[in-house]
Amino acid sequence: MKIGIVGGALQGMEAVLLAKKAGYESLVIDRKSTAPAASLADHFVLCDVVNDTETAKRIFSDCDAVIPACEELDALHILCKEVPAVDKPLLFDMHAYEISCSKERSNRIMAEAGVPLPKPWPECGFPIIVKPSCQSGSIGVSEVNNEEERQKALEVVKELGDEPIQQEFVSGNSVSIEVIGNGTSARSYVTTEIVLDHNYDCKRVVCEPNILKEEDDELFGKIGVDIANGIGLKALMDVEAIYTKNGLRVLEIDSRIPSQTPMAIQAGTGINLLEELVNSALGKGVERPNSGNCSVYEHYLVRDGNLITCGEKEFGHVEKPYIAERLFGADEVITDYMPGKSVWRATVINSGKTPAEVLEKRKRFISNAMNECDLEEYIDRSPEVV
Numbered sequence: 001m002k003i004g005i006v007g008g009a010l011q012g013m014e015a016v017l018l019a020k021k022a023g024y025e026s027l028v029i030d031r032k033s034t035a036p037a038a039s040l041a042d043h044f045v046l047c048d049v050v051n052d053t054e055t056a057k058r059i060f061s062d063c064d065a066v067i068p069a070c071e072e073l074d075a076l077h078i079l080c081k082e083v084p085a086v087d088k089p090l091l092f093d094m095h096a097y098e099i100s101c102s103k104e105r106s107n108r109i110m111a112e113a114g115v116p117l118p119k120p121w122p123e124c125g126f127p128i129i130v131k132p133s134c135q136s137g138s139i140g141v142s143e144v145n146n147e148e149e150r151q152k153a154l155e156v157v158k159e160l161g162d163e164p165i166q167q168e169f170v171s172g173n174s175v176s177i178e179v180i181g182n183g184t185s186a187r188s189y190v191t192t193e194i195v196l197d198h199n200y201d202c203k204r205v206v207c208e209p210n211i212l213k214e215e216d217d218e219l220f221g222k223i224g225v226d227i228a229n230g231i232g233l234k235a236l237m238d239v240e241a242i243y244t245k246n247g248l249r250v251l252e253i254d255s256r257i258p259s260q261t262p263m264a265i266q267a268g269t270g271i272n273l274l275e276e277l278v279n280s281a282l283g284k285g286v287e288r289p290n291s292g293n294c295s296v297y298e299h300y301l302v303r304d305g306n307l308i309t310c311g312e313k314e315f316g317h318v319e320k321p322y323i324a325e326r327l328f329g330a331d332e333v334i335t336d337y338m339p340g341k342s343v344w345r346a347t348v349i350n351s352g353k354t355p356a357e358v359l360e361k362r363k364r365f366i367s368n369a370m371n372e373c374d375l376e377e378y379i380d381r382s383p384e385v386v
């Protein structure tokens with residue numbers, strides 16, 4: 001099985017790693033020769049799929065399935081046209097993606113399905129979150145505590161050429177769940193916890209049983225299935241929520257292969273979401289059982305003599321990464337570390353039967369890296385407000 005992966009950044013790296021775990025051959029296609037997934041894949045082709053569609057079609061025809069690992073609309077439209085033209089499955093749902101790209105549209109669909117959402121302004125009162133409807137990540141997002149700040153936040157969204165979403169500010173742990181649908185039915189997988197760095201970027205993913213209470217975990221899975229059925233999902237999406245003292249509040253959905261959570265799930269449970277997605281597209285019903293183990297997937301930056309936890313955007317600057325087993329005592333590390341190098345990055349994956357076992361492995365990695373690289377300080381920063 002050869003998987004064509006279009007895009008070699010963070011999502012591309014995730015797809016390559018999942019392909020390796022599933023025993024698939026991976027081929028990354030990217031318009032940049034410096035794409036970090038290029039050094040991890042079995043094959044790499046330098047190609048701009050938008051401006052060189054004939055070459056792209058020849059590449060697609062040599063694959064057994066193709067998955068987008070990018071979010072550029074022009075590239076996605078090309079894939080939706082050209083991959084089916086060479087009679088290969090595209091592991092992507094453009095209709096669901098377009099819905100998830102609009103927070104206004106996806107919120108409306110979720111509200112109709114009875115999904116618990118943060119209350120809208122003005123009925124919620126301050127504090128609130130103001131964010132653009134169609135941007136990704138934390139772009140244009142503001143925490144607002146009064147009317148003056150609200151007006152400034154609205155101007156930020158206006159400057160982005162977008163429409164504002166104004167919602168109750170909810171606090172608690174960030175959680176995520178992945179869902180795969182075939183257009184008529186859907187399955188929710190495993191709840192993970194998302195831990196943020198000081199820039200509100202994901203620095204760590206925790207996969208273990210009992211992240212949520214049993215009844216809330218079942219509810220989260222049902223929410224994922226209800227949303228998937230509501231949009232007729234034919235691929236993979238993730239649902240992001242805050243677990244508040246009053247229960248779950250769903251923030252958004254993203255219908256594309258996520259970075260970070262799938263590998264945490266694979267390490268902790270043995271479930272490979274790329275394999276599940278391929279089987280779904282091919283009409284196969286093979287599902288790996290959940291081992292019930294635990295894992296932690298986290299990013300590090302070494303700079304200025306310090307070992308610093310960092311978000312995925314910072315890790316995305318990694319150069320020609322490779323996969324190292326047992327580096328500094330960790331189970332698995334994706335890194336550009338070389339002995340004597342003063343600046344390097346690493347994604348560290350540890351798993352075990354219990355959270356305590358995983359914690360010991362994490363401590364061992366930190367201690368060994370600090371000692372062997374003669375580093376001065378371990379820095380693990382968090383947001384001022386969570």
